[in-house]
Amino acid sequence: MNRQQRIHLYDIQERSYTEGTVEQINDQWIFFDEETEEASMLEEFLHQEIEIFRMNRWKKGILYEPGNIRIGNEVTMLRDHDTVRIRKHLIYSLERLLDGINDDAFFQFVTTLNSLDFSIYDCIYCYNHLSFLSDENRKDGVNFMVFDNQELICNVQHHFYYYEKVNDRFEFTINTGKRLIIEKMIS
Structure with missing residues (x-):
């Protein structure tokens, strides 16, 4: 991509x-x-x-x-x-997060979010922990995002581990109780 x-x-x-x-x-x-x-x-x-x-x-x-x-x-x-x-403008921390993840993780995250009827422009909160780790070799942690499409709320946790392997795991939880997990690993 x-x-x-x-x-x-x-x-x-x-x-x-x-x-x-x-x-x-x-x-x-x-x-x-x-x-x-x-x-x-x-x-x-x-x-x-x-x-x-x-x-x-x-x-x-x-x-x-x-x-x-x-x-x-x-x-x-x-x-x-x-x-x-x-x-519209994206929330700055979400924009930095999307710029910081690899193409495959970006594509999977955005298309999965869209399949749940949410848009990246529905983001009302984003905590980008990855942006605080820019100088480190080993990067791991969790980012938090909340999306509101005027009908439903979706909470996304992005678990990441970037060291010997690249691992991105996105956990989507909608206020109806529906949950979805996607994971992308690159050796």
Whole structure:
């Protein structure tokens, strides 16, 4: 798995965007989150990936100033009540953890999480013990993650041992009592 394949897995995740509409009120652009109905200043999302729904399709660009999206070499101006979606950010400790595990463990973890109807963007808590062991030859311990997809909660324990062998074990427990364990060992 190369970097591009990892990026593709990030791109196809459910709930990776916050969707809503925009309005210009008193010369300021306001974003209204469709799910929570909360309002926020669009300028909070400057220089972030944003998609606008025009002509029955999503067009991806970068919000480079409130009211203007750079799509390739073009600038598209927002209009009142445009539907937009803004790429969510991963919790920093989860992002570092995903970057730190090998490709096979990454793929197995993400696809298993997805098969349980959770997305990496559903993460509400991540303790990344691995990040504290960066200078050690032998690395072992446990990382803890909690995911909330608005219907269920999933707790994941990532047991790792990186020394003579590479061993990643993920224990998924959903609040319904369902449990799943996957393990990846490389000699």
